[in-house]
Amino acid sequence: MAVIGIDTNPLQSQTREPGWLRRSGRVVSDIFHTPLGGIGITLVVLILVVAVFAQWIAPYNPTAISVKERLAGPSFTHLLGTDQLGRDLFSRVIVGTQTAMMVAISALSIALVAALPLGLIAGYGPRWLDAALILVFDSLSSLPMIMLGLAIVVLLGPGIPTVILVIVLYSVPSYARLVRTQTLSLKSRDFIKAEQAMNASTPRILFNHLLPNVIGPLLILACLDISTVITLEAGLSFLGLGVKPQVPSWGNILSDGFSVIRSTALPVIAGGAPLILATIGFTFFGEALRDALDPKLARERKP
Amino acid sequence: MMRETALIEANNLSVAVPRSSRWFPSRKPDLDILVDVSVAVKPGEIVCMVGESGSGKTTFGRALLGLVRPSAGQIVFDGTPLPDFSPPSFKRIRREASLLFQDPVTSFDPRQRIASILAEPRRIARSGSVARSEIEELARKAGLVSPLLSKFPHALSGGQARRAAVARALSVVPRLIVADEPTAGLDVSVQGGVLNLFLDIREEFRTSFLIITHNLSIARHVSDRIVILYLGRVLESGPAREIFRAPRHPYTRALLDSEPIPNPAKRREAPPVIGEVPGLAARPSGCEFHTRCAFAQDRCRHERPLQTAISAEHEVACHYPLTPRLTVVGPPPQRLPKTANR
Known part of the structure; x- marks a missing residue:
C-alpha cells in the first residue's frame, strides 16, 4: 500500500503526545535557538528577576530623601548617583522595574481575558452583535489616550489601579479587534466547517478550535505590547497622571530627571535605559515566541 | 413499484x-x-x-x-x-x-494532533474521553500507521491526510x-x-x-x-453500467469521450465538448447545454428539456436523447417517442 515516507522504526517514533512540560521546554529551546530570541529571553528573564526581587536587590530605600547628597554623580556608594532629592537612582530604577512589570503584566492579562470572549463573540456571533461590539470598540479607540487618561485620573485619582484601568481600556479594543478578524477568517475555513458538519456545539467550536488558533497571535501581540504599555505607564507618570510621584517608576525618574537635565543627564539616562532594554527584550522575545509557537514554523527536530 | x-x-x-445587499437592494x-x-x-x-x-x-x-x-x-x-x-x-x-x-x-x-483529530467525532457524540487504543484501531482500519498519530496535520503527505480524513469519518x-x-x-x-x-x-x-x-x-x-x-442542473442520472454503456445525453457522451483511453488503436470518433462552461450569471436560454452541444437544434435554444425517464432508474434531460449504440456523428439525431413535455 502506498504509505510513503513514514518512519517505521518504533524506537525513533513517538506514539505518545509529549506533555506540556516537555512541549514548553521545546518552545524555550526554540526561542534560544535564534540569536535575537536569545537576547530577548535573557533580557526578559533579567527584568522579571529584578522585578520580583527588587526589594532585596535595591541597596537603599528608593524613597529615602537625603538633601545633602542631591544630584551626586556615580560612585561606589551610589552606583547611578542620586536625583535632585538625593534619592539613590539605582534603587529607584530597580524598584521602578517592579512597578513597570506589575502594571504591564496585570493590565495586559486583564485586557486579554476581556478581549478574547468579546472578539470571539463578535467574529462568530450574529451580525448585529458584531456591529454593536465594533461600534463600542471604535468609540473607545477614537478617544485620545491622554484625554481618556486625564478623565479617569480626575475621576478616580492617580495611582497604579488607575493606570491599569487606562491601559486596559486602551488595549481591549485593539485586542478584541484582532481576535475578531482572526475569528472571521477562521470561521469560513474548512476545519471549522468540518466541526459544524460533525455536530460540534458552538462553545466547543469557540473554545476548543477557534481559541487555540487565535490565542497564539494574540499572546505575541501582547508580548510585543508589553513595551508599549511600559512606555505608556512611564508617559502617564511623566505627565503626573500615573503612579504617585514618590513611588519609583521609570516614568517618574524620567520626569524628575527632565527638570534637572541642564545640570545632569544621568537621571534621564537612568530612567530611559531600562525602558529601551525592556522594549528590545520583549519585542525580540515576542517575535521568537511567534516563530516557536507556530507548529508549521517549528524546526524539525532530530531525536 | x-x-x-x-x-x-x-x-x-x-x-x-443573493447578489444584492440587504441595505442596497438592486435588480440583480x-x-x-x-x-x-x-x-x-x-x-x-x-x-x-x-x-x-x-x-x-x-x-x-x-x-x-x-x-x-x-x-x-x-x-x-x-x-x-x-x-x-x-x-x-x-x-x-x-x-x-x-x-x-x-x-x-x-x-x-492545524493545532490538533492527528490522534486528537480522529477522536473528535466520538468526543462530540458521547462527550467523554476516548481511549488511545480505540484511536489506534481506527487508524489501522484506515491504513494509517500509529507513529503518525502524534503528528500535526501539515506534516502528513497527501495520501496520509486523506486516510486520516477517512479515519475521522469512520470514528462514529x-x-x-x-x-x-x-x-x-x-x-x-x-x-x-x-x-x-x-x-x-x-x-x-x-x-x-x-x-x-x-x-x-x-x-x-x-x-x-x-x-x-x-451548471447546477442534473442532465442525466442512472445506473452506472447503463450510463457507461449507453449515455443518452450528448454531454454525458462528450464527457465519456474526453476520458483518455490507454489504447491508441481504439479511438472514439464523437466530437469533444466545444468551448468553455458558460457562467452561472449568464445561463443560456432553453437547454443550457445547447451552446456546446454538437446536436443542438432550434428547439434546444428556446425550450428547456424536462427530466424524462428512459428506464425505471435512468432519467435524462434532453429533447433529443441519443439512442444506445449511436456511433455515427452528426444529425439527424434520433427522435425518441414524445414524452410528457410541458
Whole structure:
C-alpha cells in the first residue's frame, strides 16, 4: 500500500503526545535557538528577576530623601548617583522595574481575558452583535489616550489601579479587534466547517478550535505590547497622571530627571535605559515566541 | 413499484446566493448555484456526482449537510423530511453522515494532533474521553500507521491526510459519507487504495457514499449510480453500467469521450465538448447545454428539456436523447417517442 515516507522504526517514533512540560521546554529551546530570541529571553528573564526581587536587590530605600547628597554623580556608594532629592537612582530604577512589570503584566492579562470572549463573540456571533461590539470598540479607540487618561485620573485619582484601568481600556479594543478578524477568517475555513458538519456545539467550536488558533497571535501581540504599555505607564507618570510621584517608576525618574537635565543627564539616562532594554527584550522575545509557537514554523527536530 | 427507501433524498434542491445587499437592494436576481437537483442515495449504494468545475457538485455535498443553506426544495433523511433548513434540523443528518473535504489537510484543526483529530467525532457524540487504543484501531482500519498519530496535520503527505480524513469519518460509524473529490491530488496507486477503502467500508458497515468527482474513471471503478451535473442542473442520472454503456445525453457522451483511453488503436470518433462552461450569471436560454452541444437544434435554444425517464432508474434531460449504440456523428439525431413535455 502506498504509505510513503513514514518512519517505521518504533524506537525513533513517538506514539505518545509529549506533555506540556516537555512541549514548553521545546518552545524555550526554540526561542534560544535564534540569536535575537536569545537576547530577548535573557533580557526578559533579567527584568522579571529584578522585578520580583527588587526589594532585596535595591541597596537603599528608593524613597529615602537625603538633601545633602542631591544630584551626586556615580560612585561606589551610589552606583547611578542620586536625583535632585538625593534619592539613590539605582534603587529607584530597580524598584521602578517592579512597578513597570506589575502594571504591564496585570493590565495586559486583564485586557486579554476581556478581549478574547468579546472578539470571539463578535467574529462568530450574529451580525448585529458584531456591529454593536465594533461600534463600542471604535468609540473607545477614537478617544485620545491622554484625554481618556486625564478623565479617569480626575475621576478616580492617580495611582497604579488607575493606570491599569487606562491601559486596559486602551488595549481591549485593539485586542478584541484582532481576535475578531482572526475569528472571521477562521470561521469560513474548512476545519471549522468540518466541526459544524460533525455536530460540534458552538462553545466547543469557540473554545476548543477557534481559541487555540487565535490565542497564539494574540499572546505575541501582547508580548510585543508589553513595551508599549511600559512606555505608556512611564508617559502617564511623566505627565503626573500615573503612579504617585514618590513611588519609583521609570516614568517618574524620567520626569524628575527632565527638570534637572541642564545640570545632569544621568537621571534621564537612568530612567530611559531600562525602558529601551525592556522594549528590545520583549519585542525580540515576542517575535521568537511567534516563530516557536507556530507548529508549521517549528524546526524539525532530530531525536 | 417496490423501491427500497432511500437513506437520503434531495428533492428539487436549489441553492441560490443573493447578489444584492440587504441595505442596497438592486435588480440583480439571485445567482442560482443549484437548480432543482433531485438525487437519492440508497443504503449501501455508491452514487457518483460528476460534473465539470463550477457545476455545483461541491455545493450540493455541502448543502446536504447544511453547510450551505438550500434556498428551496426538500431533503428527506431516513424517510423523514427535514422540517426546514435551519442548523438544528440538520443535526439529524450530521449525526449520521460525514463529509470528506476536497483538501483533507485544511479540514483538520492545524493545532490538533492527528490522534486528537480522529477522536473528535466520538468526543462530540458521547462527550467523554476516548481511549488511545480505540484511536489506534481506527487508524489501522484506515491504513494509517500509529507513529503518525502524534503528528500535526501539515506534516502528513497527501495520501496520509486523506486516510486520516477517512479515519475521522469512520470514528462514529456513519451511514452516509459524502466525499468531495476523494482522489484529488493523489497518485494513481494511492487513489486505488482510497477507493478500495471505500468499498471495504461499504462492505463492512453498509455505508452509503455520495462521491463528488470530475474523474470518470473513479465513477467507473466504484459507483452504482451516476448523476451528471451541468451548471447546477442534473442532465442525466442512472445506473452506472447503463450510463457507461449507453449515455443518452450528448454531454454525458462528450464527457465519456474526453476520458483518455490507454489504447491508441481504439479511438472514439464523437466530437469533444466545444468551448468553455458558460457562467452561472449568464445561463443560456432553453437547454443550457445547447451552446456546446454538437446536436443542438432550434428547439434546444428556446425550450428547456424536462427530466424524462428512459428506464425505471435512468432519467435524462434532453429533447433529443441519443439512442444506445449511436456511433455515427452528426444529425439527424434520433427522435425518441414524445414524452410528457410541458
